[in-house]
Amino acid sequence: MAILSRRRFLKIGAGAGAAATLGSRAPSWAGDFFGPARPGDRLERVPTYCDLCFWKCAAIATTRNGRLWKIEGNPEDPLSRGRLCPRGTGGVGAYYDTDRLRTPLVRRRNRGEDEWVEVTWDEALGEIAGRLQRLKAEHGPEALAFFSHGIGGNFLKHTFKAFGTPNLVAPSYAQCRGPRDVGFQLTFGEDVATPERTDIANARCLVLLGSHLGENMHNSQVQEFADAVGAGASVIVADPRFSVAAGKAKHYLPIKPGTDLALLLAWMNVLVGEGLYDREFVAAHGHGFEAFAAAIAPWTPEWAFPVTGLEPAAIRETAREMARHRPATLVHPGRHVTWYGDDAQRSRAIALVNALLGSWGRRGGFFFPASFEVPKYPYPPYPHAGRPPVDNPDGRYPFADLGLTNGIREATLSGRPYPIKAWFVYATNLLQALPNQEETLRAIQALDLMVVVDVVPSEIAGWADVVLPESVYLERYDDLNTEAFREPFVSLRQPVVESPDDQRPNWWIARELALRLGLEAWYPWRTVEEYLEARLAPAGLSLAELKRRGVVVGPHRPITVEEGHALEFPTPSGKVEFWSNQLAEHGFDPVPRYTPHPEPPPGYFRLLFGRAPVHTFSRTQTNPLLAEAMPENEVWINADVVRRSGLANGDAVRLVNQDGVESAPIRIKATERIRTDCVYLVHGFGHTAKGLRRTVGRGASDAQLITRYAVDPLMGGTGMNVNFVTLRAGAGKEA
Amino acid sequence: MARFGMVIDTARCVGCMDCVIACKTENQVPEGFHRDWITTEVSGRFPTLSMEIRTERCNHCDEPPCVTCCPTGASHVEEFGRIVLVNHEQCIGCKACLASCPYDARFVHPDGYADKCTFCIHRVEAGQDPACVAVCPTRCMHFGDLDDPQSEVSRLLQSRRHHALLPEAGTRPRIFYLS
Structure with missing residues (x-):
């Protein structure tokens, strides 16, 4: 009856001439903006590029009568191909999110109490600048560390380089793809980069090791994966979990977690032992192949059987399948690869299998990406940092080529090799990104100052002294995107709508802070439009054109050997390093070796985590559209295990790790799709920050349970799949 | 007059829900409701499993029980493409159609009328694909005239193995899944 009365109300409203959009009683994820499009609506399309993840797809946003309506792919964009x-x-939903930060905040009392005083931008920036100047005077500019994620950090990074600190880090290295890029550099002299140089679309055989394309929604890769599957490519998946990709595989290998390196070694053993590798490629471009072949001789499929749990016949058959399709066989390098602490060597093993298959530089393998040449802005040189970066003292991790977040944390705690007294954090929720939250919190407590720039009141913002609310990507300009890919391109992010409250774009924050720090010389431009024009003009482009088109694509250049690109290997030997003298010189295995990893004690399961297509890290859970699509995570547990434990699908349990750390309640997904020795959950849930009202208390956080981590001796990455959990039943939702 | 339908390639679909979210924005579907959804069907025992992931919605049946059971005529088959629609003004929210639909494709909109997928008729009339089809990053969805033997959907049905959902319900659904 209530429904009928509402309809009566509506009819009356409509009769009185009120817009139906205003009369609706429907709960909307878009504030008071509601109702389907009507003839005569004023539509405006504004090109920009996306910020929901690091892929940076070019998009076109549509406003209806001045209100943000929808966002679609830009058909001219090589990344999104219009989707x-x-x-x-x-x-x-990032724009309409009701949990957004609205105004600058200064901590009221103790750190971490999440109690704030609202202040003006002038007060907030004045406070930060004053404290940074004192820090510089007392400890030197190097005592400031900058943590960031994504292209939005570019302007702040510029400010802090001008300030004089070399301590600029991002979790995307030591907590994500760093080991992969090191493993490939050691082998081919070049890394896989981002977006990855993988020609998935043309692969005839695609091999995925724990890399769950389709759940990991890197747009171009997923599109190409569908194309490859559609074209009948042979997919081989090794994963302890029957992933979405496994559902499309010709061969699914239910590998025991932590043994991927053993499988890779056995594959190499078969490829070499049966003479299936690309002899021509190896003869022309290989360095140290004979020594390599001798080193892998012991790693037979029979040896790998008890290690991996995979039948020797299956290992041989999949190796032969890879060889049948070479060089169009792509053993995917993955992206989030910080698993066990020997990740750079495992990534090198992936590189070596690809080398045996001759897929480097080839169609269906790894292409040579092309980028649009847009010169950097002609800034004055940065001051020379007085001290080297603090994160990797004495080159402890000799192959680390970017800063280590965990190294900064360690230096903050120890004060060595010199003290770190301030953290400035941009768009990365360090409490969910770094392993061992307790270490992170102790480091924060040791700081004189922590500033967080974010769009929502994340956990890390809750521990800050000053919180600066950033405009979301739809409200701001950012730096140009010129990532190298299949085609050279340049794309623009520009405002579609105005910020609803007192949020500001990062370029404005970076510039205003710099002016207060006396760094005017590094900000010769006054508006970001001036900066963008100055960068675009030497490339023969204009801001007006970019604003109109969103993306400009340059002429195609050869990106594969087939198209005429030369093979070059910028390694010390100038060749593909099957045997690595660099590694030998530093006391590491010149050819990867398998070392067993500790296994879960009885009653415990290895904790694995991954991605869902509708969320990015821990930063999208309050987006009303994405939260509705996936409001919480579940813990995947093998259905037999659930039955034997007297539990049932949908029951709430707590996960308790080997150190006694207990998760929030999480519902069980009892499934055939996972082994019995591990459990799996999607990263990014289990939020505890009270300002994240839409998501706080929903699901569990893997990051909380990752108290242990295994540091990669080559490059300092933190292997995080080394924690074990048991189930604590009867965990009803807390009152 | 066309007879619109969809052909969906489950081999390509990864179940990412882009179709679901695009529908929400395109049609401003209120919070808590959706016109399309993802179903994942798993069979077998680990590790010998098979899995089909499907994007599902109103099947715009040739024999739509939601239309025949509607007491006011609000549920109807329109002329342009035989799309099953609901006239909001005529609907009294009695839910007979919700009960009659074998696919559970309908819900009562908070404003009091039965709501569901419209095949984005406002887009289709303008020569565009429905929003879900247009955004799909795996390009697993195809939309077109099932009566036109030259259409992409007809050609796919002629050349690929396919199935529909609950054919035993006798409603003659017009969404087909390639396997």
């Missing part, structure tokens, strides 16, 4: 992923489509 966004679900997060990009749901980017509308």
